[in-house]
Amino acid sequence: MKLITKVLSTLMVSSLATVAMAQQATNLDDLLSQLKQGQIAQSEQNKQREAEFNSRKAEQDQMLANARNTRDNAIKMSAELEGQFQNNEIEIGNRTDALNKRMGELKELFGVLQQVSGDLQSKFQTSVVSAQVPGRGEFLDEFAQSMGSSSKLASIEEIEQLWFELQREMTESGKVHKFSREVVAADGSKAQQDVIRVGGFNLISNGKYLEYVDETGSVAELIRQPSSRALGTAADLTASNGQAVAFSLDPTGGSIISLLVQAPNTQERVDQGGSVGYVIIAIGLIGLLIALERFIALFLVGNKVKRQLKTDVASDDNPLGRVMLVKDHNKDADTETLELKLSERILAEVPKLTSRLTMIKIISVVAPLIGLLGTVTGMINTFQAITLFGTGDPKLMAGGISQALVTTVLGLVVAIPMVFISTLLNTRSRGIINILQQQSAGIIAERAENEAPAQKGA
Numbered sequence: 001m002k003l004i005t006k007v008l009s010t011l012m013v014s015s016l017a018t019v020a021m022a023q024q025a026t027n028l029d030d031l032l033s034q035l036k037q038g039q040i041a042q043s044e045q046n047k048q049r050e051a052e053f054n055s056r057k058a059e060q061d062q063m064l065a066n067a068r069n070t071r072d073n074a075i076k077m078s079a080e081l082e083g084q085f086q087n088n089e090i091e092i093g094n095r096t097d098a099l100n101k102r103m104g105e106l107k108e109l110f111g112v113l114q115q116v117s118g119d120l121q122s123k124f125q126t127s128v129v130s131a132q133v134p135g136r137g138e139f140l141d142e143f144a145q146s147m148g149s150s151s152k153l154a155s156i157e158e159i160e161q162l163w164f165e166l167q168r169e170m171t172e173s174g175k176v177h178k179f180s181r182e183v184v185a186a187d188g189s190k191a192q193q194d195v196i197r198v199g200g201f202n203l204i205s206n207g208k209y210l211e212y213v214d215e216t217g218s219v220a221e222l223i224r225q226p227s228s229r230a231l232g233t234a235a236d237l238t239a240s241n242g243q244a245v246a247f248s249l250d251p252t253g254g255s256i257i258s259l260l261v262q263a264p265n266t267q268e269r270v271d272q273g274g275s276v277g278y279v280i281i282a283i284g285l286i287g288l289l290i291a292l293e294r295f296i297a298l299f300l301v302g303n304k305v306k307r308q309l310k311t312d313v314a315s316d317d318n319p320l321g322r323v324m325l326v327k328d329h330n331k332d333a334d335t336e337t338l339e340l341k342l343s344e345r346i347l348a349e350v351p352k353l354t355s356r357l358t359m360i361k362i363i364s365v366v367a368p369l370i371g372l373l374g375t376v377t378g379m380i381n382t383f384q385a386i387t388l389f390g391t392g393d394p395k396l397m398a399g400g401i402s403q404a405l406v407t408t409v410l411g412l413v414v415a416i417p418m419v420f421i422s423t424l425l426n427t428r429s430r431g432i433i434n435i436l437q438q439q440s441a442g443i444i445a446e447r448a449e450n451e452a453p454a455q456k457g458a
Helices: 003-022 030-053 056-105 107-125 136-148 156-173 226-239 256-260 265-272 274-311 321-330 335-353 357-389 394-456
Strands: 176-184 189-196 204-205 210-212 218-221
Touching: 030 056, 107 136, 107 156, 136 156, 156 335, 189 226, 204 226, 210 226, 265 394, 274 321, 274 357, 274 394, 321 335, 321 394, 335 394, 357 394
Parallel strands: 176 218
Antiparallel strands: 176 189, 189 204, 204 210, 210 218
16 A cells, blocks of 8 residues: 555656656757656656565565465354354253243243232332332332343342332321421422321322322422312311311322313313403493392382382382372372373383393393304314314314303303393382382372262262
């Protein structure tokens, strides 16, 4: 390689020298003379290189011989190693057969132990007992790895340890135990607290439910706690001194509670309705305030009318008294005139008794229509999400569907009570108006009876 490099460098030098001479020549004769001299010099250099190559030929032959010897030794060693490898394979097979024959039924036992250790390891990852007894999974990891290797068998101590862990898990699952450990609060702060473990099901502290996080080996409060009914039983258990108390138990070890706390509460469901939902709620509150005012007003007016029915002295603080005052103010009027006067007074009292009842009825009709508007808007949003992102992820469509359903529910929740309230208030107002009409008819009949003898005498 060095020789080839040297030859190439010499040729490059010669070429450069020829180019230099060509540049120095002033005419063709000078150029021809310079080329001739260059050929003579190049011939001498070639002879020198050829002599140098021949002198190193013996060295190249020796290097070739050494390489051939190295190759022959490597081939011989490869054949020896291949034969040794085949012998080792045969030996390993013979020893494996002998080991299987000696193990017999123990091989099935070790297979069962490996399966049990794997199942127990997955159980420990979610068991709340691990919050009180940490580090149980380390032994199972080492045991499962050793059982997975065919070169190592389980020892008596390891089998007894596995049995002990099974027995301890079963025993602790039937106990209610209090212990102290660090708890991560919902705001991220950490504090040493007394934790109560209810069997292998739940952890509570200070009346709140906790969860065991296997990845970090920590115990943390649930970000959202279950209903007040469940929290009440947790508080009772925390305050108990060994006596039996009722407790809301999660038999799945916390899985059901974790799902329940993810369900949206009333405020979150209302928020899902969006602006349309808030408009419906606002209209419902307005209708409720109007209905409350009408209930109070009609209740007071009804009581005054009932008191007026029990006396003949007319009072102007109630509709019936004002109707009766018409008779007192028109003692000399004939029956037809009095009838007209009473009708006029009753017609003047009706708007006061039926005031704002129409608004309640309108709200009972408009609320479900607004809910339908929210339904259509929510479905439009859903179809837009489907157009943009497809149907691969249902969560992208959940917002529009939630708005559609929640607004419909809110519209019905407002409309149904408004219908009953409107009917009830109309019934009360119509009852008072009927009393006015009945008393008016009685007054006219009384006046007609008084006029009849006078007409006969005339």
